[in-house]
Amino acid sequence: MKNITIVGTRKQHPISLSCSNIVMGSGDFLRLDNIDFAAPVLDEYMALGGNTFDTARHYRHSEKALGKWMDMRGNRDKINIFTKGCHPIRENANQPRVTPEAIEEDLMTSLEYLKTDHVELYALHRDDPTKPVGLIMEALHKQVEAGRIYAIGLSNWELDRIIEADTYAKENGLTRLSFNSPNLSLAKPLKPRWENCVSANSEMVKWHEETRLPLFSWSSQAGGFFSGRFSPEVIVDQEIADVYYSEENWERFNRAKIVAEKKQASPIQIALAYVLNQSFPTAALIGSENKEELVNSISGSTIELTSDEIRFLDLKRGEL
Numbered sequence: 001m002k003n004i005t006i007v008g009t010r011k012q013h014p015i016s017l018s019c020s021n022i023v024m025g026s027g028d029f030l031r032l033d034n035i036d037f038a039a040p041v042l043d044e045y046m047a048l049g050g051n052t053f054d055t056a057r058h059y060r061h062s063e064k065a066l067g068k069w070m071d072m073r074g075n076r077d078k079i080n081i082f083t084k085g086c087h088p089i090r091e092n093a094n095q096p097r098v099t100p101e102a103i104e105e106d107l108m109t110s111l112e113y114l115k116t117d118h119v120e121l122y123a124l125h126r127d128d129p130t131k132p133v134g135l136i137m138e139a140l141h142k143q144v145e146a147g148r149i150y151a152i153g154l155s156n157w158e159l160d161r162i163i164e165a166d167t168y169a170k171e172n173g174l175t176r177l178s179f180n181s182p183n184l185s186l187a188k189p190l191k192p193r194w195e196n197c198v199s200a201n202s203e204m205v206k207w208h209e210e211t212r213l214p215l216f217s218w219s220s221q222a223g224g225f226f227s228g229r230f231s232p233e234v235i236v237d238q239e240i241a242d243v244y245y246s247e248e249n250w251e252r253f254n255r256a257k258i259v260a261e262k263k264q265a266s267p268i269q270i271a272l273a274y275v276l277n278q279s280f281p282t283a284a285l286i287g288s289e290n291k292e293e294l295v296n297s298i299s300g301s302t303i304e305l306t307s308d309e310i311r312f313l314d315l316k317r318g319e320l
Contacts, residue, residue: 026062269300
């Protein structure tokens, strides 16, 4: 498994974090009451070279379960934890929580659940465009200075706010952004899959190409759109249909099948390879809930795509 490098800070000194480019998502399967089933999947991920785990304060079960698994295995020093905070609470989904107080509350709760004193990667799960970026970046910097966070990022922020936040940090001597975590996938969403989520558009991709800032893509396989379970005539999942059913995405699926035959792979592996073969550092968050799905995804991560193949898949080139 390939790694990408994330620049961070520990004890006021710069460090480099080596993160596997396949990030193990927690999903609802990672629960304390399911640990006997989930633990072997996490074990297999590490055995195959993975070292980075995605979770969030907003997820109901995974932080406690991940903390339990690390305690069982005694492997905290061998992994990177990527967690997130400042998501609206479930009971009041329309009320933003992007404040210094929410950062403090969510981070301290996450550390308690994870049974650790720090996380390697921390991102704000949502944005609140009404809040000045200065207060937010200062609050994140405070946590880096305290040693609780090694590298900070943003998830589901629009590009103008990302640039504004990083510029503020640069101009004020604060910790700068080390990564961004929007959705990036071969299938382009017709609308946000979840409220206030952000997908990397062409402008954001161009910015990543220019800055080389690493991107951690959630829903990198587009909810299984390329798995073969779906077809234009049959709706088996209304959410997937609402978000991804379009003529352009079906054409991308057809082209993924063409490239898959050439590479002796499956279309969903080609979709994952698309994310991992961008011209800037990327990692893909995956939601494998069993060893078979995990091995399939990791096999897909080894596929090399040329720039012409990427352009063909994304409808920017007529033929190979």
